[in-house]
Amino acid sequence: MKKIFFREEYCMACRLCEIHCLTEHSRSKKILKAYKEEFPQALPRLVVEQKGIGSFALQCRHCSEAPCLAACSSGAMQRDADGHVLCNTDKCAGCWMCVMVCPFGVIRRDTTGQTVAAKCDLCPDRDEPACVAACPNEALVYCHATVPAPAAGAGTKAGKGRRR
């Protein structure tokens, strides 16, 4: 299973990942439109944590034992065949239980349209997630987890790559 990993030692807190994430999840996917014309503005699906000189970009860890999966009452939060935890926004009721239980705080309340939980979806339309592609210092890498992901719940086939 491919995941996004951060390398704290090279993160310089420029937040370009955040900007490009927002753009990728906007309606037009055009940076100027996303920031200047589309209101309410799209939400970035990652957070850049920063304290002093330390910083890193954090998005959904696709936990092997994901509390959001257990907490989701509508069945919107699902694990796909590759092991990625994804939110089916059609089913999401906006109860925010996932937001409450996420230990990393990387699920946000998206109230821009239909009220849904917004989280990293690994940019299904791209070969490489937008944040990874935008990082100028390769502080974000998109690669296979070093430890094969355990097949939690759904019939996971490890090493099949990202959902297309």
Place this chain on the structure above:
Amino acid sequence: MLFSDYQVKRDAARCINCEVCVRQCAFEVHSTDADTGTVESDSSKCVSCLRCATLCPTQAITIDKNELQVRGENNWSTRTLKNIWKQAETGGVLLTAMGTDRNFKIIWDHLLIDAAQVTNPSIDPLREPMELRTYLGSKPSRIEFVRERSTYRATTVIRPQLQLRTPIMFGAMSYGAISLNACRALAQAAQELGTYCNTGEGGLHRSLYPYAASTIVQVASGRFGVTTEYLNAGAAIEIKVGQGAKPGIGGHLPGKKVTEDISRTRMIPVGSDAISPAPHHDIYSIEELAQLIGALKEATGHAKPISVKIAAVHNSAAIASGIARAGADIIAIDGVRGGTGAAPTRTRDNVGIPIELALAAVDARLREEGIRSRVSVVAAGGFTNAADVLKAIALGADAVYLGSAALAAMGCHQCQKCYSGKCNWGIATQDPYLVKRLNPDIATRRLVNLVRAWSHEIQELLGGLGINAIESVRGNRLRLRGFDLHEHELKLLDVKQAGESL
């Protein structure tokens, strides 16, 4: 009070107030207005390193030279007057960095390379082997054999040599002047390329010992970080006498930059200024240089080539002859366009001579005296492309050092503010927040790419010359022609005028 050198222009129609520029600028040019949330710029602080413009996701920023100029005549340019105003304010020596930006004639650009046509065939380097391997070190003037029954055995002892896969090395840049990430990138790239980097005078950081076999360790007048272990770890030892950007003066790493790591590497107290004296206080003559060379050879069991690096100055040829006779294996000459992390502006811009002329003079002198094979000559100071390298080799160099070009490969945009310690590209800084910006793996890849590209280009040029080994072009000045050079320059370079046949 000075009016700003640059003008930061922000296209409001494109700026999305994302604050990338605010976070990236160590000079604090950009800031966000607390009330409106809009980002604004203070041009007076801008050094034009172009970090913000490069990273701006909407290309909203452009940085122009401030068109505001004083009305003075040629003699009293804006730059001249600004320097006077600065000195009137501070009473101090003007400080700058990198290579000189004066409009010196670049002789490389006036030398043209020959190509094979009809009477001798050119070679296609993609189809035929093309040798760039270079050995640096003292070569014997002749080889002696003894006959043993049916075979012969060479009795000549060959002094230690450095083997380079390409005649391009990375010049001396110390840990202190540049960040550890930059040092690591240079070391990793040198190892991958089969060439060498140079510690400069800052010692070898503990974490870089695994790359020591690809590292030339320097012994400079401050003797920072010099231990027996250090000397024995390196592939060769270089005695730094001078530097092209600042011949005749020493170095000064401000205490502010002497972090704990640098203190340990240089073996000086944290926060103390690292001052390299102008001369080596134990070298006041060629004889004393010979003593130091001898001492270093003794310390390393005569297993390492010893290099002596000098700045290209008026008397370089005679000095080089002395260095060769003092027992050095390699002479490195750094020309007036060489770079630095900090130098007085007047020294950088006025002292020394161009590498082209110094190199030609040194090579000619050593050949005249019949001692050219005793030493290898490494040229440094302002190599900007592969053709420069080939021309230098044709003028007599064995290899070249890249400094500024290597920094540029890592991201340097030549803002010339290395001495400020605020390098926004994470190269010439020790601020941990800025150092993180240089991912050594990316920098290594870019350095390797650059040297590979130049090596390919050298092979192409060699193929055009109909030569299949770099050895055969070394000192081959007949394959160069001068164009738009004075007669005396041609004579010094010992190069024919373009249009002249053999």
